[in-house]
Amino acid sequence: MVKTALEEFAFLIPLLPALAFAITFFFGRKMPSGGAIVPILAIATSFVISFMITLGLLANPEEVVSQSYSWFAVLNIGVLIDPLAAVMLSMVSFVSLLIHIYAVSYMSHDPGKARYFAETALFTAAMLSLILSDNILQLFVSWELVGLCSYLLIGFWFEKPSAAAAAKKAFLTTRIGDVMFLTGIIILTSDLLKLAGGFQDGVYLLRFNEIFSYIPQLSALQANIFGFEISHLTIITLLFFGGAVGKSGQFPLHVWLPDAMEGPTTVSALIHAATMVTAGVYLVARTFPMFIAAPDSLMVVAYLGGFTALFAGTMGIVMNDIKRVLAYSTISQLGYMMLGLGLGSAIGLEAVGISLFHLINHAFFKALLFLCAGSVIHAVGTQDMRELGGVGKVMPITAATMTIAALALAGFGIPGTSIGTSGFFSKDAIIEAAYVFGEHSNNWIPYLFSIAAALLTSIYIFRLIFMTFTGKPRSDYHGHESPAIMTIPLSILALFALFFGGLTQTGFMNFLEETFANSFVNLNIGNLADIGRNELVEAAGQEPTLILWLPLIVALAGLAIAFVIYYLRAVELGPLASMKNPIYKLLYKRYYQHEIYTEFFSLGILYGIIAFLTQVVDVIVDSIVEGIGILTVGVGEELRKVQTGVVQTYATVVIAGVSLLIILVKLLMEVL
Amino acid sequence: MKPVQINRPLAFLVALLFVAVVVTGAFGTSWKTVSELPENPTDQSNIEGIGMLIFTQYVAPFEVLSIVLLASLIGAIYMAKGEGNK
């Protein structure tokens, strides 16, 4: 039957883009348009396969695709497509396909476009493999590969020193997260080995269903750190979250995302809006049973996510570069997703549903925002918003789609109905969940964070729209509308941003809740939650109407503020928005993070220590090596005097040696 | 090429040491010998026996020895005549 046949093809999903990478890498330069057609075909095929599998899963949620092959030693390589993976696969391949089509035109003038398409094909392959991996080690390998592709693509124009530095910064910052992730895996493996009594045949310890079956025992293991009793499970999940912090740009490892805008805009759209940065969220969602069974882990996730959302929002309102604003917006929305997952300590599996829903919607409208920004930059030639203005007259389609995306991001819609942009449904769901959480545990901090961040989101995105598209041009630029090959993906994404949320809202969340119920049959979320000392709310309950309408009110307030300041130019911001204002200066300089991280910590402390140690090592190693050399030469100088060159000496020595040898052997024989 | 001093006492000592080692070995070992020296009245110098052995059992070394002598003969004459005087 069709579905069974489809299962056989599941492994093709990441394999086809990988083949496309190989082909484009070697032959791309000779092909027209830089060999773009090969990755596009490969990704289109992957999308078709993933979408069919998703449809199949929608019909029968129990029949997840789970294949596993022994790879080497005790490790396996496998495919696991349950509802969680299926929606992500479909989204990733779909968005990647649209962005590739867009990039055919965007990168048409670039001499390195074959390299670009090869690298994005590899990236897509790695991301897809990350999503459908069925054990944590394969996920980690794909994670690293995705990080590598991010480095390559951020530093795509590597002749620019700022781009090369940004690529290095991205790689090193995510590396810190990766080290934490790997440490978590190591601790997990050693614990599992202890619990399972060694590696057994046919049992792959690192597969997710195996890991989840050991959760009760894992949580019983306690470690004593600085006098605190911490469960091993908490340590492992916090380390996994550390990896997510790096990859998904949460505070404090978010510093690489704004700098990553040095890459081409399509790269920013693909990697830093829709796909790679969501890998961290996916990781937390995938290992959600572990998180919910670990005391306090979800609280950390929630707090950090909420704080990041607010923190990035405060910086987004003062940035002058279009892409920077969007970068901070991405960090902020990722904070929302983490917050959504963290709220699982109160609402259980629903958290996975709302967080993933926001992830998918965010992918659509954030990719759309970046592609529109790319369209503007491509046409106008500058990224600084202070030089733009009135672009809407020149580029109507781009302006319309970007406005739609902005409405989705700010979350406009009518509560209680199905009318609204998709961002409205997903962000609203998270804010409502934060309210439920606050009611339940009397902890209102996540809710406050999320509402404040919503206000700031609305302000900065409409500031961007008004400064760019309306009013009189602030500088001399020549613009034209982008070609159809660029505007068609924009329109498709705009349609999704508008309608996807309303159409699939509850269905989506229910679908995702089935994930853990059906693929891991022995999983009882209630039990796990008890282990984690998380009390789950039994029903969502009815929130007061004010709370339902508050996000919309806040979004409208932000729109109004931006309207007044930037459209009507009614309020003069001059003195406020200058460097003399200390608050503005603080925000503009991004809380001096560059100074703290790079100047003080890296260059000052680390580099100083390294320089000092190098000196010490130099002295030590040099003296050892030279000492050995001098020793050898000295011994040789003395020993060479044995060679006298006269035969008599040689004869003397030979006979003396023979005699002594005979005596020695005789003595030895006597002794023995 | 300056001459090198030859250490005579050391050479004497080494020779003495060598003699001591060998003589000790010779006198300390019990050799398997016949009790009576063989007497051969017809062939006092054993030349007939030696000749038989050379031409039957050791004929190959004999031939080789002849070649060796030939080679050393040619070589010695050639080198003693001097270079460039062929």
Place this chain on the structure above:
Amino acid sequence: MIPISFYLGLAALLFSIGLYGVMTHKNGIRMIMCIELMLNSANLNLVAFSSYTDTLNGQVFAMFSIALAAAEAAVGFAIFMAIYKMHDKINLDELNILRW
């Protein structure tokens, strides 16, 4: 009949005399003569063993050894001729180019 060890001791003594000569004399001709002495002591050893074990192999070996000693002495003298032509002397302690 005296034990064979006396013959062996005599051979050893001759050998060491020859050895002392090799180790001490400067002149190349004298060194060759001492080498001949060492060879002959070995021959004496061979013949003693041959006689005391009632075989003739040792005597055959000794004959071969004498022939080879002659050949080797011839070659040695030829070499000394060549050295003499080059350096005008055959003091072996001065021929030390392979020193150090």
